[in-house]
Every structure is written in structure tokens, then in C-alpha cells.
Amino acid sequence: MPDFDVAGDPALRATLRAARAWGVPLSVFLGRKQVTTHEYLNGQPVRSTTEPLWLETDRSAAMALELYEADLCTGCGQPMSESTLLENEEQYQISYEYCHGCVELDEKGFVLTGKDAAGGPTTLPLETSRPRVFAVGDVRGGSTKRVAAAVGEGAAVVAQIHASLS
Ligand SMILES: Cc1cc2nc3c(=O)[nH]c(=O)nc-3n(C[C@H](O)[C@H](O)[C@H](O)COP(=O)(O)OP(=O)(O)OC[C@H]3O[C@@H](n4cnc5c(N)ncnc54)[C@H](O)[C@@H]3O)c2cc1C
Numbered sequence: 422m423p424d425f426d427v428a429g430d431p432a433l434r435a436t437l438r439a440a441r442a443w444g445v446p447l448s449v450f451l452g453r454k455q456v457t458t459h460e461y462l463n464g465q466p467v468r469s470t471t472e473p474l475w476l477e478t479d480r481s482a483a484m485a486l487e488l489y490e491a492d493l494c495t496g497c498g499q500p501m502s503e504s505t506l507l508e509n510e511e512q513y514q515i516s517y518e519y520c521h522g523c524v525e526l527d528e529k530g531f532v533l534t535g536k537d538a539a540g541g542p543t544t545l546p547l548e549t550s551r552p553r554v555f556a557v558g559d560v561r562g563g564s565t566k567r568v569a570a571a572v573g574e575g576a577a578v579v580a581q582i583h584a585s586l587s
Contacts, residue, residue, distance in 0.1 A: 425485040428500060437486040446479035494523040505551065525550035531562035545581040547574060553585050 427434055440450035449455075457471040492500050501523055504513040525533045533539075538550040547555050557578050558564060558571035 425482045427482075427485040427489040433482075434486065434489070437482055441483070441486070446475045447482045448476055448479050449474065497523075501551075505553075523551055524554055524556070527562040529562070531564075532556040532560050533562050537562065545585060547578045547581050548585065553582075555582060 425433065427437070436450065437447060440447045443450060455472055455474060457469055459466055460468040460470075489500070492502050494501050494504070499513055503509055525538050527533055527537070532549055534549055534556050535544060535546040538544055538548070541552075544550075544552075545555075547557055547561070549556050555578050557574035559566050561574065564570055564574060
């Protein structure tokens, strides 16, 4: 399957989104017409073959856009597979005011942490489903909704942040 650099090509993304909005494959959006070939025997038509609407490249391009979008944080819009990499720490400016979209929540909308978060066996007690993202206080599922509890968790999380960075 051909590769499409959807992440690095905003114009391609815009074109693919427009094609998706119109409900047509990329190649058709760009002007391709479906070709129908007629076969004749003794001057009589015996078979007509129309090429498929969706070409393999169309499917690859559409899938590339879907995979790219599935990787975007629903809160801040950053590509999560890249923005959460340690080596890219300085390259992404995270909008903290909006970035709540990439951690697992419980049914009431509180942030899951520790063993309740599907982060894996090494998830620390106040760590969310995303490694090195922590939650304390009222926003955390299962917390005691009191000032002293929030302050206590705020103190406790410091050691866990240090542990996750070491
Ligand atoms: C009416 C009332 C009375 C209470 N009385 C008591 C009491 O007597 N004793 C007691 O112990 N507890 C009491 N509580 C509970 C106590 O207020 C909370 O447990 C405590 O404030 C939790 O602290 P926190 O830092 O986790 O959250 P908060 O104090 O709620 O702080 C969260 C902060 O995050 C900000 N914020 C929210 N969304 C975003 C965003 N998207 N981006 C950036 N910032 C954001 C908010 O504006 C807020 O400043 C009371 C609560 C209420 C509502």
C-alpha cells in the first residue's frame, strides 16, 4: 500500500477532509472519472467493465487520515504518539486549559488513576491512563472531595512524579 504523509502535509489533510465531506474518494475529488470499458464480438457488445470507484490508493489515503485523527488528543489536538515522547518534550506547547481529552474518565467524568486507569501494571497510584500525566483532588475519581484530601494528594503526587521521571 502506498504511504501518505498525512501528518506532515496539511494541504493533503485538507484535501482528504474535503473529499470525505463530499463522500467521494480522493482520486475522484481530484477529477478522476470512472472509466467503463466495452468489449465487442462481431460488432455486438458482450461485456462492460467499470473500474472501481475506490482505488487502493484512495483507501490508503483515507485510512492514513483516519489513523492520524485517531491519534490526536481530543483536548488539545496534539498528535499523542509524538507529543508524549520524552525526546519531544520541548517541541510541543500543550494547552493545559483545554487538555483533558487524552486520559480515561469514569462514568461520572472524573479522571481515573492508579489501578483503575488502564495504563498498565506500572501505573503509579495518582498516575492516569497516560504515562507521566497525574491527577489529584476533586477531579480524580474516588478522591474524598475535601480540601485536606486535595492538599494531601497534591503533596503525595510530588514523590510519584519524581519516581516516574527517574
Ligand atoms: C460549596 C462548597 C463547599 C465546600 N465546603 C467544604 C468544606 O467545608 N470543607 C472541605 O474540606 N471541603 C469543602 N468543599 C470541597 C472543596 O472545595 C474541594 O474538595 C477542594 O476545593 C478541591 O480542591 P481541588 O484543588 O481539587 O479543586 P478546585 O478547588 O475545584 O480547583 C480546581 C481549579 O481548576 C480550575 N479549572 C477547572 N477547569 C479547568 C480547566 N479546564 N483548565 C484550567 N483550570 C481549570 C478551576 O477554576 C479551579 O480553580 C466544598 C465545596 C463546595 C463546592
